[in-house]
Amino acid sequence: MPVLSEQIRERIRAEFPKYPDRRAVTLPALHIVHDELRQVSPEAIREISELLEIHPAEIHDTMSFYNFFREPDRPLGKRRVWVCRSISCMLRGGEELLENLSHKWHVGPGQTSADGSVSLEYAECLGACEGAPCILVDDECHMNVSEEDVERIVGKQ
């Protein structure tokens, strides 16, 4: 059984006409797979490489550069919560927010809660500094958040 469903493959192929060469579809393909499967396994990389007609090592090289895509040893939970730790957020309590969530959920940054509901991450400036401290839940930003706000947003106590 292939790891990538026909539907995922179709979405990846739909990217091809946008670029003059297939290697440029590496990031779009990784995003499609990662969104769907919450990780990118070596098998998924191999299947992507067949679609893009490049070596799997080239895909793995690119993927590992970004520190964004999770491999099977650390799959993502249902929601990925990024807490900004850069300057404007730090000045307005971002680090304390990260610390408190971490204690409450019993996870360090980079880890997933035991029930699989959330992965906690630190982020560098999310480009929402007017709303510091802010968080990103998957790719949706929430500004001026307290600990309670975050828990309400992600539905976790």
Add this chain to the structure above:
Amino acid sequence: MPSFEPVLLARIAKPNSAKLETYRADGGYEALKKALAMTPVDVTTLVKDSVLRGRGGAGFPAGLKWTFLPKDHPGPIYLCVNADESEPGTFNNRILMELDPHQLIEGIAIACYAIKSEKAYLYLRYEYGRSYRVLDAAIKECYAAGLLGKNILGTGFNLDIVLHRGAAAYICGEETGLIESLEGKRAWPRIKPPFPAIEGLFRKPTIVNNVETLCCVTHILNRGSEWFKSIGVPPDPANPRDLGSYGPKLYCISGHVNKPGCVELPLGVTARELIDEHAGGVWKGRKAKAVVPGGISMGFLSADELDTPLDFNGPGKAGCLGLGTAAVVVVDDQTSMVDVLYNCCRFMSHESCGQCTPCREGTSWMTKILERIRAGHGKMEDLDTLTEVAGSMGIIPGTTICGLSDGAAWPVKNAIKKFRGDFEEYISSGRRSVTSAQELMAGAH
């Protein structure tokens, strides 16, 4: 100061500001029509005459950059729209994209017509999910209305815009890092020359421009280059190489102020005016200790440098690296510069792409020294070591490929020079400010 009517932000408070209908009701896409009735060379000349300088950080004149493309190039030419906006403190591109996407799309179309490109890639940082959805919808509206695609407005001009999402890496904002990332590789900046205008994306001539720069292009077409030059600051007569700082600018203000936000003003407003008149002053009735003038890469202004005009020259005269992204971050007088500088160094160390040794090692060592100081084990010699390391890395000393390294060095040089007392006091008092959050983060990624 005479009151200034916003141009770039004129529409953002309107209901449905992101919709094509709203944009068109305000005369949207008339600038494109005007451009399409001109020759590409005339459009380029108009932008050149306006002396619009790039808003992405380097301040290079946009029209001039467009003239560096090879003449009569037979193959494709690309435009890369730099929407990677990741410099700490900066969020103006996000506001432009989320609230007025058509202003940007019109600027992209005009620029592509001028440089004879039929394909623009908009490189958007991953974290801007909302921008992605708004732009995607706006681009679809344009295709449906014949404003993108083949034979635009019946003029024979073709253009496709592709949205390309990044994956959370600051270095993708450096123009050649962006190009490598778009090509599907690690975002390692390229050695220049060749510059992208000669050999860029997919080895073809390429122009990289920032979102705000391209938004300005729309208005220059509408109102002319003289209008643009009536706003801002003329060239400094004492500096024959200065081109002036013309046009409106989006200033971001964040940190310890009462009213953080993004305001549009003529280039050249001072840091003090921004803080007091546009951001409600420093919070909690405190005073500013330090102010970042244009993103952390630019370094710091001290409390007695707040009358520095934030144009392309002012911050440099005050010992900062430049205007950068015009993102102002205010630090109050109760905060230690040790903690602030640590935050800047940690960011740069995390974001260094690692291919140049002075940058990879330098950012990491500076972070470690500051970690040690914050853990209560600092020595006075550490301050000289920090300055020495900072002085050895970057394009300016000639040891690295890209400007991230200069941006990592500058806050260190400025902080130790302008706020040395903070560091000495911290070290001699044996203070500690490592929180358990930092200890936690030390273990992640």
